[in-house]
Amino acid sequence: MTVSEIRKQYIAGTLSPITVVENSLRVIKEKDGEIHAFLDTYADEALALAKVAEQEYKNNGVNTPALLGIPVALKNNILVEGKRASAGSKMLENYIASYDATIVTRLKKAGAIIIGSTNMDEFAMGGSTENSAFGPTKNPHDLSRVPGGSSGGSAAAVAMGAVPVAIGTDTGGSVRQPASYCGVVGLKPTYGAVSRYGLVAMGSSLDQAGPLVNTVADAELIHNIMSGLDAHDATTIASDTYPAVTIKKFYTFGVPRDFLGVGVDADVLANFEAHIDSLKAAGHTVVDIELPLFEQGLAAYYIVMPAEASSNLARYDGMRYGLSVDGKNLLEVYEQSRATGFGAEVKRRILLGTYVLSSGYYDAYYGKAELVRHKMRAELEEIFKKVDIILTPTAPTAAFKFGAQGDPLSMYRQDIFTVPVNLTGVPAISFPMGTVEQEGISLPVGVQYIGPHGGEARLFDIGKQVYDVSLNGDK
C-alpha cells in the first residue's frame, strides 16, 4: 500500500496504525531471515508509538501530522539517537548514535514510526550490498540476485512489502540503482535540497538522502518533509536558490544516444525504447541530445569520490568512537583499528583517494576531475535550455547474480548513468519502466528522469503522470 492510501484509511478509521505496524513486523519476521534487508528492528517502541498514533487519529483525524503512524525504515548510515548506526561496517558495529539526523528529526515530527534500520554496502561503498560487513541482502524478486546498492536493504524492505517508505542515501546512484533492481521508486534530490547533518559521510560534495517508495506521489510527500534549509548543514539550499521550474502539459525529453552505446543490455534497451514510444504516444516530444562529457563522468567520479571518502573516513581512528584495537603505541592503534574495522572495498577507496590527493598527483587527478565536473555542469546548463528532462536507463542491466561483478571496475560501470547526476548536483528519479526475463524470472528495470537544479517538482509532476497513473490502470 502507498503512504497516501494508508493515511486515508487511518483518517477514515478503517485501518489502525497498530495493524500496520504489526503487519510490518510480521512481514519482517516471515521474510527477512532469507532476504536480510534489516539490521535492527525496534518492535516494542514502534508498537508503543502505533498505540499513541491510533488514539491521535481518533482525537484529531485529518489534523494529525502527515506521516503519523506510517512505518519507515532507515538505511543504517542515518543517525537515530540511542540506536546503532553501523554504516554496514565492523568499524561502527557497536556505535550508538548520540543525536538524530535532521531528516530523522523531520520524519519524527511528521509522525513517522521508525521501525528499523536497513542493510547497506559498508560506508555506502558498493552497488550490491555484497560489501556489508553483516552479510548481503537478497533481491526479493530473485533470491539468487543482488538488490543493488548501496541502499539495497532499503530498496528490498519496500519491495518485500515490509514498509511503505525506506530512506536511502545516494552518492553515485545508491538510491536509484537499487530502486531499479528492486522495482521501486527512488529519488536523488538536488545537492543541498536535503540536510546531510547526521548522515555518515562518504563523498560530501555528492551525498544526498532520498526516499525509496512505491509511487512518485509518495516520493514527493517524503521529499517535501525531509528537504529544506538546515542550520546544521551550510550546503542546504532554500526554495528560491534555483529558479522555479515550469510545469507543463507536454514535456521535451532529451535522450543522450551516444551515451547509451556504453554496454546497455539489449533487453534493458528494448524496455527503454518502448518507454520512449509511450512518451511520444502521450504527446511528449523526445529528441536526441549529445552529452559528450557525461561519458567522462564515471572516470571523474572515481577520483572525486575516493578523494572525499578518504578524507571523511580519516575520522575513524579508534579514539573517540567506533572500533579500537590495542597496539604498542598510538600509531599501531590507528593502523590496527583501521585494518580490522574496514573491509576491502573501503580500504581500496581510501588508498585510491590518498593517492589522487597526494603531492605530485593532485593536479593530474583531482584537479582534472574537478575540471571535468565543472565542464559537465556547463554542458548540462546548455542542454536544459533545449529540453525539460534527460532520459536514460537507470542502470545498464537488471539485477545481477551474487559474485557476478568479479573485479571492482565492472562493478563501478553499473553506475555509468547515475554518477553524472551526483557530479553535477541535479535531481533525478528512478521508477520501473518494465521487466526483463532472465532464467524464467521477471526482473524489474528502471528508467531515470534527470531534471535541472531545483527541478524536483517537474520530476514529480511527470513521474505521477507516467508511472503512478499506470499503476492505477493495473487495478
Next chain:
Amino acid sequence: MSTMTKEEILHLGTLSRIALSPDEVDKFSTEIDAILEYVSTVKNIIADDASTEPIVGARYNILRADEVTNEPGEYTEKLLSAMPQRDGQYMLVKKILNQDE
C-alpha cells in the same frame, strides 16, 4: 601499464594509517593500477577559458553567530560514553612521547 608498485601501496597504507597484509598489498596493487588506468582519461580534458572561471552561483559560505548554543555539559556524557577508553571526563590515548628514544 603497471605503475603501482607494492612499495607505493605500502606507503599509501602508511599515509592512510591502515596496516596492510602481504595479500592485500598484492591484490590492491593490481586493482588500483587498473582503476587508475581507467580514471586517467580525465587527463585528456583541456582547460579552456570558460572552465578556468571561478564557479559562482549557489555556493557561498554560511556562518552562524559565534555564540554558545547549548548548556555546559549537555552532551558531554553522551559523547564520552562512545569512547573506547576513558578515565572520568578524559579520553585515554597512548603515550606519544617516549623518553627512551
